[in-house]
Amino acid sequence: MTPARRAFPWHILVFLAPACLVYTLFMIYPLLDTLRLSLYAPVPEVRGAVQFVGLANYQTLLTDPLYAPRVQGAIVNNFEFFFIHMFVQNPIGLLLATVLASQFVYGRSVYRTLIFLPTILSFVLVGFIWNSILLHPQWGVVRNIATEIGIQGWFAPWRWAGEESGALTVMSLISVWQYVGIPLMLFLAALVSLPDELIEAARVDGATAWGIFWRIKLPLLLPTIGIVGVLTFVGNFNAFDLIYTVKGGLAGPNFTTDLMATFFHRTFFGFQLQSGNPTMGATIAGVLFVIILGGVMLYLFGFQRRLLRVEY
Amino acid sequence: MATLASVSPAARSPWWERWHVSRYVQLGLAHALLLSYTLLAVGPVLLLVINAFKNRRAIFENPYAIALPGDPTFSMAGFETVLGNSNFPLYFRNSVIVVLAALLLILWFGSMAAFALSEYEFRGNTLLGLYLSIGIMIPIRLGSVSLIELMVNLGLINTLAALILVYTANGLPLAIFVLSSFMREVPRDLKDAARVDGASEYRIYALILPLIRPALGTIAVFNLIPVWNDLWFPLILASSEPVKTVTLGTQVFVGQFANDYNAMLASMTISMVPIIVLYIIFSRQLIRGLTSGAVK
Numbered sequence: 001m002t003p004a005r006r007a008f009p010w011h012i013l014v015f016l017a018p019a020c021l022v023y024t025l026f027m028i029y030p031l032l033d034t035l036r037l038s039l040y041a042p043v044p045e046v047r048g049a050v051q052f053v054g055l056a057n058y059q060t061l062l063t064d065p066l067y068a069p070r071v072q073g074a075i076v077n078n079f080e081f082f083f084i085h086m087f088v089q090n091p092i093g094l095l096l097a098t099v100l101a102s103q104f105v106y107g108r109s110v111y112r113t114l115i116f117l118p119t120i121l122s123f124v125l126v127g128f129i130w131n132s133i134l135l136h137p138q139w140g141v142v143r144n145i146a147t148e149i150g151i152q153g154w155f156a157p158w159r160w161a162g163e164e165s166g167a168l169t170v171m172s173l174i175s176v177w178q179y180v181g182i183p184l185m186l187f188l189a190a191l192v193s194l195p196d197e198l199i200e201a202a203r204v205d206g207a208t209a210w211g212i213f214w215r216i217k218l219p220l221l222l223p224t225i226g227i228v229g230v231l232t233f234v235g236n237f238n239a240f241d242l243i244y245t246v247k248g249g250l251a252g253p254n255f256t257t258d259l260m261a262t263f264f265h266r267t268f269f270g271f272q273l274q275s276g277n278p279t280m281g282a283t284i285a286g287v288l289f290v291i292i293l294g295g296v297m298l299y300l301f302g303f304q305r306r307l308l309r310v311e312y
Numbered sequence: 313m314a315t316l317a318s319v320s321p322a323a324r325s326p327w328w329e330r331w332h333v334s335r336y337v338q339l340g341l342a343h344a345l346l347l348s349y350t351l352l353a354v355g356p357v358l359l360l361v362i363n364a365f366k367n368r369r370a371i372f373e374n375p376y377a378i379a380l381p382g383d384p385t386f387s388m389a390g391f392e393t394v395l396g397n398s399n400f401p402l403y404f405r406n407s408v409i410v411v412l413a414a415l416l417l418i419l420w421f422g423s424m425a426a427f428a429l430s431e432y433e434f435r436g437n438t439l440l441g442l443y444l445s446i447g448i449m450i451p452i453r454l455g456s457v458s459l460i461e462l463m464v465n466l467g468l469i470n471t472l473a474a475l476i477l478v479y480t481a482n483g484l485p486l487a488i489f490v491l492s493s494f495m496r497e498v499p500r501d502l503k504d505a506a507r508v509d510g511a512s513e514y515r516i517y518a519l520i521l522p523l524i525r526p527a528l529g530t531i532a533v534f535n536l537i538p539v540w541n542d543l544w545f546p547l548i549l550a551s552s553e554p555v556k557t558v559t560l561g562t563q564v565f566v567g568q569f570a571n572d573y574n575a576m577l578a579s580m581t582i583s584m585v586p587i588i589v590l591y592i593i594f595s596r597q598l599i600r601g602l603t604s605g606a607v608k
Contacts, residue, residue: 011513012428019425019444019484022417026481027447030455030462037457096349099342104335111346113595115353120591122541124563125580129356132576133363141359177352208332238451241543245563261453268457269548278457285454296449 035289037282050279057283071284073255074263075291077168081259082236084172085179090228092176093183094221098213100184101191112188119181123241130174131246135161164256167247171257175242179235183228190224191217230299237292240265260288357584364390364577371573390578393569399553400582403561410472410557411539414479415532421480422487423528427517429488430495431503441492447485452478453544463549470552478545483535494527495520526597533594540587558583 038057040050061067096115100108118126134142135158146152160166194217202212240261243251249271251258268281362380363371367387381387394400429441452459459478460469468474498520506516521528546560556564562583569575591598 009432009434012432012434014514015424015428015517016440019421019488020440022421022477022481023444023447023484026459026462026477027452027455027484028443030452030458031450033458033461034455092349096346099345102342104339105342105346111350113592114350115346116595117357117588117591118353120537120541120587121357121584122543122559122562122587124543124559124566125360125584128566128576128580129360133359134356180353209338234449234451238453240453244543264456278461282457285457289450289454292450292454 031289034282034285037279038286040279042277042279057279058286061280061283061287067280070255070258070263071287074258074260077257078237078239078259080168081172081175081239082233084169085176085232085236086229088173089176089180090183090225090232093180093228094187096180097184097187097191098217100188112184115184116181118178121178123178124245126174126178127242127245130177131161135170137162162253164253167253168257171243171246174246175239178242182231186224186228186231187221190221194220226299226303229303230296233295233299234292237261237288260284260291264288360577361581364574364581366574368574371577387574390572390574390576391582393572393575394565394578394582398565398575398579399556400558400561400565400579402554403556403558404586406472406555407540407558410475410479411536413472413476414483414539415535417476417480418483418487418535419528419532422484422531423491423521423524424517425484426488426491426495427520430492431516441488444488445485447482448489452482456544456548460548468549470550470555472550472555474549475545475555475557478549479535479539479542483531483539487531487535490531491524491527494524498523529594529597533590533597536590536594537587537598 037050039052039054041053041057043049043051061071099105100112102108105111134140137143137158140158143152143156143158146155157166157170161170198216198220199212202216207215237260239259243257243259243262244265247257247262249262249266251262251266264281264284267284268276268278270276365381365387366385367389370381370385370387425444429437429444463469463474468477503516503520506519511519540557541559542557543559543563546557550556551560562579565579566576569579
């Protein structure tokens with residue numbers, strides 16, 4: 001479609017303008033403006049005024065005794081949150097997908113639909129179900145069942161959920177329970193599209209299901225594992241709703257369930273006696289931006305490129 | 313083909329790789345695994361729904377029992393409280409408006425942009441495509457600070473329009489990405505034939521839309537769930553009573569009615585009904601959307 005000498009292609013502009021406008025104004029501009037704002041600080045005497053301070057906010061965030069322990073704690077917690085998802089949620093998803101991909105299992109679509117169910121619920125619901133029904137310290141269902149069969153001495157997640165050492169792990173596992181459907185579906189789609197000939201040939205050669213999984217399916221799934229990994233990474237820095245609904249804005253006990261997003265929310269809007277600080281909030285968003293960009297770049301240039309080299 | 317050779321039993325693979333398990337045992341194990349996981353996934357949700365239909369006494373005497381509500385324990389009191397003494401119907405209306413408007417705008421603007429990107433070769437096409445796909449990876453929440461300021465300046469704080477615009481901006485990148493890959497697959501001849509017949513470019517765009525209906529459905533369902541469930545943007549952009557969405561409304565309701573277990577359980581149950589109904593109807597599109605977004 002490149003005929004020489006034509007009137008200005010207005011129609012292209014008409015097609016592109018609405019999407020570009022909304023996207024630029026409500027997504028790209030706020031992102032860039034937030035990064036810009038992270039270089040400013042409020043002027044002490046004048047209400048609402050800000051002045052340029054360079055990277056001083058970042059320095060404050062990383063060294064100030066009020067902020068530094070919180071931001072370090074939130075980053076460490078976020079990474080723990082990520083690792084639990086990566087090494088519990090994704091393997092469970094892969095296991096279930098492998099079983100669901102087998103043509104001999106009857107009722108696969110029913111299983112698939114039901115196992116995906118928690119993923120479509122909001123965290124307000126998921127938080128309530130776990131916090132108030134299953135893991136309630138007094139009348140939680142898990143406690144009742146554990147007491148009934150006599151394992152409450154060493155299996156007490158309702159207690160761990162309130163302890164500093166275990167709260168984050170319990171929160172992560174609740175989130176795993178909700179989101180296991182996503183890696184499950186991605187792995188399932190990849191497994192179903194694997195070439196049948198390879199697996200058939202291996203079976204004819206006498207390979208067991210176990211051998212086929214480790215030696216054929218898993219290597220062919222590497223690209224999907226990469227995508228699932230990067231989605232888990234980005235999604236995990238978005239995690240906010242669960243901690244906020246279950247543990248509140250303070251991410252207790254003693255900030256042990258504090259993630260970057262809850263820290264951001266608290267700093268930006270303020271809590272209890274501390275008033276909100278938009279520029280520090282923007283600075284936290286800036287740090288998050290760098291971490292997420294770093295993760296995505298690592299995936300694009302480290303993982304995906306090496307993969308291409310192996311394939312060809 | 314090194315991998316293939318090593319699978320054959322001739323290679324010295326460890327015993328567990330040579331251990332053949334009978335088909336029946338394999339199937340039995342598969343069903344046991346799937347059944348127990350299904351129970352783990354669905355059981356807690358069922359527990360919530362079952363207990364929402366019990367009266368207060370039954371809940372307190374036997375908290376969250378698995379038993380179905382029967383003759384003495386059955387009660388709809390919670391639902392009556394929620395539907396009669398709260399603004400839930402209003403929250404529902406708000407959520408429906410936000411979801412429908414955002415989906416419509418995502419599909420409309422997204423398909424137009426995707427059409428332009430896939431149909432015309434103009435300068436900066438690739439660059440624009442790249443620019444529009446940045447948003448797939450960067451979460452829009454990072455821009456919240458400026459987004460609030462922007463909404464204040466536009467006078468959109470505490471309006472449904474603020475939510476609609478944010479969700480539209482957030483949904484566009486993936487929609488454009490997926491839709492343009494589908495539009496490229498529409499045969500050229502079709503469009504050229506229409507052009508020969510004198511159809512305008514807008515007419516051709518309208519002709520293509522029905523052809524990619526499955527992709528449009530996929531994008532719609534894929535955006536529906538996160539928009540319905542979102543707590544962050546309703547919390548920061550539209551938290552006043554007349555514009556609360558169901559998700560935020562439920563969250564606040566739980567705080568207010570902390571002692572009225574019937575009402576709390578009922579509000580939870582009501583708030584998940586529409587999403588579950590839609591999920592059951594559209595689960596195939598949803599799964600397709602999930603995979604096409606990530607695999608392509």
